[in-house]
Amino acid sequence: MNISGNTVFIPGATSGIGLALALALQERGNTVIVGGRRTALLERIAAEHPGIDTAQIDTADAASIEAAAARVLARHPRLNVLITMAGIMRVEDWHRPESFLADAEQVLTTNVLGPIRLIGAFIGHLQTRPDATIVTVSSGLAFTPLRATPSYNASKAAIHMLSESIRLQLADTSVSVVELVPPAVRTSLLPGHENSDAAMPLDEFVGEVVGLLEREPEATEIQVERVKFLRYGEARGDYDQVVAALNATDPHATHR
Structure with missing residues (x-):
């Protein structure tokens, strides 16, 4: 993915x-459209950041995705990058179904069906662009499980394998597939973790991501150094120790 000169749609980009x-992408010469559910937040972002366009979208709603895609493409026919950022995380207790089932269904709808539906809404258009990119967002928890968030872990493992698979299928097109693999980052994905000592500062994370995109435009996975402890535990042969360390240090650390 080239770091500049793109038209980029990022659903789920009203915070974090x-x-x-x-x-960061706007600063590097890209046209950026931010998507989100709450119109008040979108209006504030547009007012505070001139040049950023916005689109109302609920990525848990198939009809909303289709409608938003039509509006975005009508306004931005040069769109060539889709970043499927929207996601939710829930702490679950799987001892009793009433403690986890509703949350698990919401997580999978948003984190797995959402990106699938988004890609489905844009893939026809993206194949008409000479240089297009789909950026999926998985997590270090796709590779090392956090005890407190089973459905989130599973959703991000699904996104990893989805990314690997559609990259193979789309190899005969102009569309590349890049997987962003965050570690724990200081966001509001779970309450109270904006200042977590176990999480990476947001500006530090985004700065490293942009640097990787600049240096490695052909990369298929964007991994900051901090996520590699989780990403490669099995390959290194210390997976059990990585699982134990993750769950001992911060049982509710957010990884997106």
């Missing part, structure tokens, strides 16, 4: 990693 990445 999504918004910080949107602003």
Whole structure:
């Protein structure tokens, strides 16, 4: 993925990693459209950051995705990058179904069906662009499980394998597939973790991501150094120790 000269749509970018990445990409000469559910937040972002366009979208709603895609493409026919940023995380207790089932269904709808539906809404258009990119967002927890968030872990493992698979299928097109693999980052993905000592500062994370995109435009996975402890535990042969360390240090650390 080239770091500049793109038209980029980022659903789920009204806060956290999504918004910080949107602003960083705008600074590097990209046209950026931020998507989100709450119109008040979108209006504030547009007012505070001239040049950023916005689109109302609920990525848990298939009809909302289709409608938003039509509006975005009508306004931005040169769109060539889709970043499927939207995601939720829930702490679950799997001892009793009433303690986890509703949350698990919401997590999988947003984190797995959401990106699938988004890609489905844009893939036809992206194949018409000479240089297009789909950026998926998995997590270090796709590779090392956090005890407190089973469905989130599973959703991000699904996104990893989805990314690997559609990259193979789309190899005969102009569309590349890049997987962003965050570690724990200081966002509001779970309450109270904006200042977690176990999480990476947001500006530090986005700065490293942009640097990797600049240096490695052909990369298929964007991994900051901090996520490699989780990403490669099995390959290194210390997976059990990595699982134990993750769950001992911060049982509710957020990884997106």
